[in-house]
Amino acid sequence: MTSARIGTNAFPPPVLEVQRVTKSFAGFTAIKDVSLTLQQGEMRGLIGSNGAGKSTLMHLIYGRELPDEGAIIFGGQGVSDLPPFQRARLGMALKFQVTSVFDDLTVEENLALGAQPKKRVRKGKNERIDEILGLIELEPKRSWQARELSHGEMQWLEIGMVLLTDPALLLLDEPTSGMTRAESRHTADLLHSLREQQAVAAMMIVEHDLEFIRLVSDSVTVLHRGSVLAAGTVAEVQDNADVQDAYLGRLA
Amino acid sequence: MAVIVGLPLVSEDAFLADQLGKFFLYGIFALSVDLVWGYGGMFTFGQATFFGWAGYVVGMLTVREVGFLPLPFWVALPTAVAAVALLALGLGYFVFSGRLALRGVYFAVVTLAMAVLSERLANAGGDITGGQNGILFGARLGLPGLFYFDRDYGFYGLTATLLVIVYLLLRRYILSPTGLVLRGIGQNEDRVALLGYDVAAVKRRVLVMSSAIAGLAGALFHVHDGIVSPGAVGVELSTLVLLWVALGGRGTLIGPVVGAVGLSLLNARLSGTFLDTWLLVVGVVLVAVIVAFPAGLFGFLHQSRSRV
Numbered sequence: 001m002t003s004a005r006i007g008t009n010a011f012p013p014p015v016l017e018v019q020r021v022t023k024s025f026a027g028f029t030a031i032k033d034v035s036l037t038l039q040q041g042e043m044r045g046l047i048g049s050n051g052a053g054k055s056t057l058m059h060l061i062y063g064r065e066l067p068d069e070g071a072i073i074f075g076g077q078g079v080s081d082l083p084p085f086q087r088a089r090l091g092m093a094l095k096f097q098v099t100s101v102f103d104d105l106t107v108e109e110n111l112a113l114g115a116q117p118k119k120r121v122r123k124g125k126n127e128r129i130d131e132i133l134g135l136i137e138l139e140p141k142r143s144w145q146a147r148e149l150s151h152g153e154m155q156w157l158e159i160g161m162v163l164l165t166d167p168a169l170l171l172l173d174e175p176t177s178g179m180t181r182a183e184s185r186h187t188a189d190l191l192h193s194l195r196e197q198q199a200v201a202a203m204m205i206v207e208h209d210l211e212f213i214r215l216v217s218d219s220v221t222v223l224h225r226g227s228v229l230a231a232g233t234v235a236e237v238q239d240n241a242d243v244q245d246a247y248l249g250r251l252a
Numbered sequence: 253m254a255v256i257v258g259l260p261l262v263s264e265d266a267f268l269a270d271q272l273g274k275f276f277l278y279g280i281f282a283l284s285v286d287l288v289w290g291y292g293g294m295f296t297f298g299q300a301t302f303f304g305w306a307g308y309v310v311g312m313l314t315v316r317e318v319g320f321l322p323l324p325f326w327v328a329l330p331t332a333v334a335a336v337a338l339l340a341l342g343l344g345y346f347v348f349s350g351r352l353a354l355r356g357v358y359f360a361v362v363t364l365a366m367a368v369l370s371e372r373l374a375n376a377g378g379d380i381t382g383g384q385n386g387i388l389f390g391a392r393l394g395l396p397g398l399f400y401f402d403r404d405y406g407f408y409g410l411t412a413t414l415l416v417i418v419y420l421l422l423r424r425y426i427l428s429p430t431g432l433v434l435r436g437i438g439q440n441e442d443r444v445a446l447l448g449y450d451v452a453a454v455k456r457r458v459l460v461m462s463s464a465i466a467g468l469a470g471a472l473f474h475v476h477d478g479i480v481s482p483g484a485v486g487v488e489l490s491t492l493v494l495l496w497v498a499l500g501g502r503g504t505l506i507g508p509v510v511g512a513v514g515l516s517l518l519n520a521r522l523s524g525t526f527l528d529t530w531l532l533v534v535g536v537v538l539v540a541v542i543v544a545f546p547a548g549l550f551g552f553l554h555q556s557r558s559r560v
Contacts, residue, residue: 062446083445084442084445084446085445085446085448085449085450085451088445088446088447088448089448093446094446096442096443096446100440100442100443101440101443102435102436102439102440102443103439104435104439104503105432105435105436105439109432112429112432113432113433113436113444113447114447116429116432116433116447116449158443161447162446162447165447165448
C-alpha cells in the first residue's frame with residue numbers, strides 16, 4: 001500500500017529520521033540535538049515528563065514548527081521545510097492530543113474528508129470507508145453527528161479519519177488522554193490490529209501513561225529537558241538508572 | 253424560498269416587487285457572507301468592499317465619457333465582478349499564504365481595515381469616485397431590447413431568478429466534496445490541513461467566489477438605485493450583512509436569505525411608522541434572538557431536527 005512513497009527495494013529507507021534537530025523559542029532551547037530513527041514496522045513510544053520537549057518534537061516532525069538546526073527525513077525524503085499539509089500528502093498522519101473531529105459532520109462525512117485528498121485513495125473510497133468503519137466499530141453510528149459520540153468513540157473516529165489518508169507513518173499524541181481503562185485497552189487492541197494488517201509502516205506514540213506504552217510499543221525514546229535521555233526496548237529503558245532518576249522514579 | 257420569491261406575484265404590488273427586487277440582492281449578498289463565514293469560518297468585516305466597489309466600477313465604466321468610455325452595461329458588469337474577484341484574490345494571497353496565515357480575529361481585523369480604507373478612498377477619489385456624492389447613473393442601463401433597470405416587475409424577475417440560481421449553486425457546492433472540505437475548515441482548520449489539504453488555497457478560492465457573488469449583487473443593486481456612494485463600500489453595510497446572517501442562521505443557506513430580506517422589509521415598512529424607536533426595537537430583537545438562538549433562527553431549527 002505504501003510503495004509509492006516508501007522504497008520497494010530490498011533495504012527500504014527508515015520511515016522517519018530525525019537528525020540532530022534543535023529548536024529554541026525566545027532563548028529557551030526546547031529541543032536540543034535530538035536524533036531518532038523509526039524503522040519499517042516499528043511502534044515507538046515517546047515519553048518524558050512535562051516540559052521534556054515531547055510536544056515540540058511532534059510539532060517539528062509534522063511541520064507545525066520548523067527546526068533551527070538539523071533535518072527531518074521522511075521515507076528517504078527531506079521534509080524539513082515543507083508545511084504540514086504537504087507532509088500529510090506524503091503519508092504522515094497525526095492524531096491530535098485534543099480530540100479533533102468535525103462535530104457538525106456525520107461520522108461518514110468525517111471519514112470521507114480523510115479519504116478525499118489523494119486520487120489513489122478516492123478509487124474505491126466507499127469500500128475503504130466501510131472497512132475503517134468496521135475497524136473502529138462505528139458502523140452502526142455512521143450517520144450520527146460526531147458531536148453525539150462518546151469521548152472514546154471520537155478518538156477512534158479521528159484515528160479512522162487519518163487512516164483513510166493511507167499514511168505510512170501514524171503519529172499519535174496522547175491517544176488515551178481522558179479515556180477509561182477499558183477504552184485505553186480497546187485503543188491498544190486497535191493499534192495492534194493496525195500493525196497486524198500492516199495498515200501503516202510505523203507508529204510513534206506520545207504518552208504519559210506508561211501502562212499503555214508497555215502495551216503498544218516495542219521501543220521507547222525518553223526525552224528529558226529537550227534531549228534524548230535513553231532509547232531502547234521498554235525493559236531496557238525501565239532498567240536505565242538515569243531514566244529512573246529523571247522520570248520513572250518520580251512517578252513511583 | 254418559494255414563499256419569499258413568490259410574494260409580490262400574489263399581492264400584485266409593483267412597488268413591493270421593486271423593493272423586494274433590491275432585497276433579493278441583499279439576500280445574495282448575505283449568501284456570499286454565509287459562504288466565507290457561515291461555512292468557512294472566516295469572520296469578515298469587509299464584505300461591503302466587494303459589494304460596493306463593483307457598483308463603483310460599473311459607474312466608472314458606464315457614466316463618464318473619456319477615451320473608450322462609456323462602455324455598455326453588459327461589458328461593465330462582468331468587468332466589475334472580475335475586478336472585485338481580483339481584489340479578493342490579492343487579499344487571499346496576502347492573508348492566507350506563507351507564514352502570515354491569518355485567521356480568526358486577525359482576519360476580521362484585516363477585512364475591517366479594508367472596509368475603512370475603501371470608504372476613505374471612495375470619499376477622497378475626486379472625479380474618479382465622485383467624492384462624497386458618489387456616482388450618479390444617468391444613462392438608461394440594461395440589456396438593450398431585453399431588459400432595463402426601470403421600476404417594474406423586470407428587475408424583480410431578474411433578481412428573484414438570480415437569487416434562486418445562486419442559492420441552488422451554493423447548495424450544490426456545499427454538498428459537494430469540495431464543499432465538505434470547506435465545512436471542515438470552518439470547524440477545524442488544522443485537522444483539515446493535516447489530512448493533506450492545502451487550506452490556504454481552498455480559503456483563497458472561496459474568498460474569490462464569495463467576492464464575485466457579492467460583486468454581482470452590488471453592481472445590480474447600485475445600478476438599480478441609480479447611485480453609488482462611499483457608504484456602499486464601508487463598515488456599516490459590512491456589519492449589517494453580518495447581522496442578517498447571524499439572525500437568519502449562519503451555516504444554513506435559507507437563514508441568511510430570510511434574515512436579509514425579512515429585516516430589510518421590516519425596516520422599510522416599520523421605520524417610517526416608528527421613526528424614533530425603530531432602531532432600538534431592531535437592536536433589542538437582535539440581541540434577544542442571538543442570546544436565545546446562537547446559531548440563528550434556521551440554525552436552531554436545523555439543529556433540533558437533526559437531533560431527532
